[in-house]
Amino acid sequence: xxxxxxxxxxxxxxxxxxxxxxxxxxxxxxxxxxxxxxxxxxxxxxxxxxxxxxxxxxxxxxxxxxxxxxxxxxxxxxxxxxxxxxxxxxxxxxxxxxxxxxxxxxxxxxxxxxxxxxxxxxxxxxxxxxxxxxxxxxxxxxxxxxxxxxxxxxxxxxxxxxxxxxxxxxxxxxxxxxxxxxxxxxxxxxxxxxxxxxxxxxxxxxxxxxxxxxxxxxxxxxxxxxxxxxxxxxxxxxxxxxxxxxxxxxxxxxxxxxxxxxxxxxxxxxxxxxxxxxxxxxxxxxxxxxxxxxxxxxxxxxxxxxxxxxxxxxxxxxxxxxxxxxxxxxxxxxxxxxxxxxxxxxxxxxxxxxxxxxxxxxxxxxxxxxxxxxxxxxxxxxxxxxxxxxxxxxxxxxxxxxxxxxxxxxxxxxxxxxxxxxxxxxx
Amino acid sequence: xxxxxxxxxxxxxxxxxxxxxxxxxxxxxxxxxxxxxxxxxxxxxxxxxxxxxxxxxxxxxxxxxxxxxxxxxxxxxxxxxxxxxxxxxxxxxxxxxxxxxxxxxxxxxxxxxxxxxxxxxxxxxxxxxxxxxxxxxxxxxxxxxxxxxxxxxxxxxxxxxxxxxxxxxxxxxxxxxxxxxxxxxxxxxxxxxxxxxxxxxxxxxxxxxxxxxxxxxxxxxxxxxxxxxxxxxxxxxxxxxxxxxxxxxxxxxxxxxxxxxxxxxxxxxxxxxxxxxxxxxxxxxxxxxxxxxxxxxxxxxxxxxxxxxxxxxxxxxxxxxxxxxxxxxxxxxxxxxxxxxxxxxxxxxxxxxxxxxxxxxxxxxxxxxxxxxxxxxxxxxxxxxxxxxxxxxxxxxxxxxxxxxxxx
Numbered sequence: 123x124x125x126x127x128x129x130x131x132x133x134x135x136x137x138x139x140x141x142x143x144x145x146x147x148x149x150x151x152x153x154x155x156x157x158x159x160x161x162x163x164x165x166x167x168x169x170x171x172x173x174x175x176x177x178x179x180x181x182x183x184x185x186x187x188x189x190x191x192x193x194x195x196x197x198x199x200x201x202x203x204x205x206x207x208x209x210x211x212x213x214x215x216x217x218x219x220x221x222x223x224x225x226x227x228x229x230x231x232x233x234x235x236x237x238x239x240x241x242x243x244x245x246x247x248x249x250x251x252x253x254x255x256x257x258x259x260x261x262x263x264x265x266x267x268x269x270x271x272x273x274x275x276x277x278x279x280x281x282x283x284x285x286x287x288x289x290x291x292x293x294x295x296x297x298x299x300x301x302x303x304x305x306x307x308x309x310x311x312x313x314x315x316x317x318x319x320x321x322x323x324x325x326x327x328x329x330x331x332x333x334x335x336x337x338x339x340x341x342x343x344x345x346x347x348x349x350x351x352x353x354x355x356x357x358x359x360x361x362x363x364x365x366x367x368x369x370x371x372x373x374x375x376x377x378x379x380x381x382x383x384x385x386x387x388x389x390x391x392x393x394x395x396x397x398x399x400x401x402x403x404x405x406x407x408x409x410x411x412x413x414x415x416x417x418x419x420x421x422x423x424x425x426x427x428x429x430x431x432x433x434x435x436x437x438x439x440x441x442x443x444x445x446x447x448x449x450x451x452x453x454x455x456x457x458x459x460x461x462x463x464x465x466x467x468x469x470x471x472x473x474x475x476x477x478x479x480x481x482x483x484x485x486x487x488x489x490x491x492x493x494x495x496x497x498x499x500x501x502x503x504x505x506x507x508x509x510x511x512x513x514x515x516x517x518x519x520x521x522x523x524x525x526x527x528x529x530x531x532x533x534x535x536x537x538x539x540x541x542x543x544x545x546x547x548x549x
Numbered sequence: 550x551x552x553x554x555x556x557x558x559x560x561x562x563x564x565x566x567x568x569x570x571x572x573x574x575x576x577x578x579x580x581x582x583x584x585x586x587x588x589x590x591x592x593x594x595x596x597x598x599x600x601x602x603x604x605x606x607x608x609x610x611x612x613x614x615x616x617x618x619x620x621x622x623x624x625x626x627x628x629x630x631x632x633x634x635x636x637x638x639x640x641x642x643x644x645x646x647x648x649x650x651x652x653x654x655x656x657x658x659x660x661x662x663x664x665x666x667x668x669x670x671x672x673x674x675x676x677x678x679x680x681x682x683x684x685x686x687x688x689x690x691x692x693x694x695x696x697x698x699x700x701x702x703x704x705x706x707x708x709x710x711x712x713x714x715x716x717x718x719x720x721x722x723x724x725x726x727x728x729x730x731x732x733x734x735x736x737x738x739x740x741x742x743x744x745x746x747x748x749x750x751x752x753x754x755x756x757x758x759x760x761x762x763x764x765x766x767x768x769x770x771x772x773x774x775x776x777x778x779x780x781x782x783x784x785x786x787x788x789x790x791x792x793x794x795x796x797x798x799x800x801x802x803x804x805x806x807x808x809x810x811x812x813x814x815x816x817x818x819x820x821x822x823x824x825x826x827x828x829x830x831x832x833x834x835x836x837x838x839x840x841x842x843x844x845x846x847x848x849x850x851x852x853x854x855x856x857x858x859x860x861x862x863x864x865x866x867x868x869x870x871x872x873x874x875x876x877x878x879x880x881x882x883x884x885x886x887x888x889x890x891x892x893x894x895x896x897x898x899x900x901x902x903x904x905x906x907x908x909x910x911x912x913x914x915x916x917x918x919x920x921x922x923x924x925x926x927x928x929x930x931x932x933x934x935x936x937x938x939x940x941x942x943x944x945x946x947x948x949x950x951x952x953x954x955x956x957x
Contacts, residue, residue: 323926327933332675333880334926337926337929338922340870340877340918340921340925341919344919344922345915345919347915347918348606351913352911471741512749512752514746514749515749517745518746521742522742525724525734529724529728529730530729530730
């Protein structure tokens with residue numbers, strides 16, 4: 123009954139305009155793919171995608187290389203045709219509720235067309251690249267999840283960067299002396315502590331949340347750099363933590379393509395996937411989630427119904443801090459093993475971007491983080507592919523994409539209604 | 550602009566009823582005792598926390614605590630004393646120190662003004678960093694490509710800096726006004742984009758110094774460098790340059806713009822109540838766009854100041870942390886130009902002194918970042934200061950500035 127009503131809803135003029143704009147964008151993309159990767163491209167020949175990594179055993183099993191060989195020009199024509207079709211449908215009747223799915227499919231097709239074009243005439247390790255993508259998206263996704271946790275209860279969290287950096291620092295120091303387990307615990311506690319500061323200043327003292335976030339970032343950057351120079355540089359044994367090995371899941375890890383990409387990683391990657399699933403379920407299918415969202419959308423109504431607004435804000439912001447701290451530990455135990463000044467290098471801000479790009483939804487945040495991680499790893503591969511695009515421009519894509527989204531060019535991202543507004547309880 | 554004049558330029562809408570609103574609008578009615586008390590106590594507290602941090606990171610002394618607490622105490626005391634002594638000497642202790650303080654202060658003041666102008670109009674310009682980078686790159690471009698006599702070359706390079714910054718500030722202003730995109734998000738993103746753009750352009754033949762493999766620009770021609778103010782003394786270590794004069798002029802200009810011009814009145818009106826400003830017939834779109842352009846221009850000047858005054862060439866991320874210090878400055882100076890100048894001199898002194906401290910003792914400049922962060926916390930949350938010192942401090946320096954991501 124309700125579903126039928128929803129389908130019958132009349133679209134507002136703004137939605138119609140947006141739908142039309144999307145359709146035009148698809149057509150333009152189709153023409154671009156046709157021209158740049160098809161007709162105008164000098165790249166003749168086949169593109170070879172290696173679907174397994176050299177180290178993978180799967181090759182021995184089959185006895186031949188698992189490669190995907192595609193004629194580059196043909197792929198461009200096919201994808202251009204598909205995009206044109208999608209654009210035409212979008213312009214005439216639209217996809218209604220499938221809008222987002224179609225948009226992501228279109229983006230994937232464009233990227234695939236680009237890759238085929240770039241790899242024309244040579245061979246390119248798709249497996250290695252996707253593996254790299256997942257690894258690079260871990261801190262971004264965890265940072266974005268921390269943001270989702272706190273912004274769903276209407277506390278703006280710009281301090282993700284500081285929480286990641288603080289977590290990484292503590293993970294390095296604790297990990298050097300007490301092992302990885304305690305390092306991760308300590309990193310999470312650091313995130314909680316920083317989140318507590320954010321929460322107290324934002325909720326109790328009602329300090330502008332953006333200022334608090336900026337301050338936490340500067341404070342953590344200053345303090346960690348200070349201690350690094352003063353203590354760690356003379357005592358390298360305090361900054362030499364163990365790196366966790368990937369755990370290969372039985373059976374699943376042996377699958378081609380998906381095996382090495384999804385099922386042969388260290389616990390941070392698994393943690394990321396589990397957290398996304400758990401938070402999605404909790405936010406949208408439990409009492410806690412309903413109350414959290416109520417606190418973020420309409421705190422007064424929630425309060426009237428007896429929800430402890432402050433309690434929910436404190437708890438969720440601090441849970442977010444724990445997640446960001448876990449993400450910080452990734453830089454040490456999941457990656458390089460030692461701390462460097464400002465080693466997060468803006469990942470927290472990309473996480474913030476991923477949260478917005480993912481529309482404050484855990485799954486959206488993860489998808490955005492994967493997209494950004496992909497851009498990141500592709501940037502590193504450009505020189506190998508000899509593509510005449512400077513890597514800096516690829517590294518910019520997350521930021522540009524975020525601006526496009528907040529500007530509502532292709533659908534607006536709507537934050538929780540009370541986001542950033544302190545709640546004053548009437549007594 | 551709107552069609553009907555609402556008030557004479559600068560004259561207040563007098564009336565006993567809206568006294569406090571009038572005070573807010575003019576910025577004249579500040580309770581100076583309270584306005585000075587909180588920043589001073591905030592600075593004092595932050596410096597004390599700095600002492601604790603130095604003491605806790607003094608490993609040798611920490612080991613001594615168990616064996617010989619007396620010796621440990623005196624060693625810690627010596628470390629702290631040495632550090633803060635060097636900080637003081639390095640900021641005001643000599644002719645050179647004063648010159649360094651002013652040199653450091655000039656970009657800080659300019660960037661701080663940029664953030665302050667935004668605050669007054671209710672916008673949070675986190676983008677000073679990116680605007681500095683773009684402005685600085687524009688200034689470098691003029692400085693290295695043209696060969697002109699100094700009286701033309703230098704103003705041209707400075708102007709280019711302002712234009713570059715204004716351009717980078719214009720984008721978030723336009724996005725905010727037309728689409729409602731929150732300026733905090735867009736300016737953060739534009740900062741990061743500017744960083745990448747600088748990385749890219751420094752590797753192109755437009756900028757990169759010949760024969761250098763790394764991304765560093767050529768040197769700015771001497772005709773485009775900001776002349777040193779104490780050049781007649783013939784000492785190389787007195788680096789203070791014309792930039793500080795530009796910064797002070799800019800501060801006066803911002804004061805005039807905000808408190809003595811019609812558009813400044815409208816900026817402050819839209820900052821206090823955007824809805825009200827809209828109902829009063831003000832062109833809010835134009836106000837947002839122009840105020841961000843002005844803020845960007847000021848930050849661009851800061852970038853030009855760094856490049857043409859001290860660095861003489863661009864390198865990746867040459868703006869350093871100035872763009873973020875600027876937020877602290879604007880808060881400390883209560884978004885008033887005079888306050889920003891005072892705060893800029895203070896932070897300039899901390900920076901200049903911090904460098905001496907870093908050389909003389911083994912305490913790194915990063916301590917200054919921590920102190921600055923703490924100062925901002927205490928300024929932004931005067932309730933903390935109130936709780937610690939049991940004084941009355943009045944309201945917070947910042948009302949709720951940000952109005953949430955989605956607000957239009």
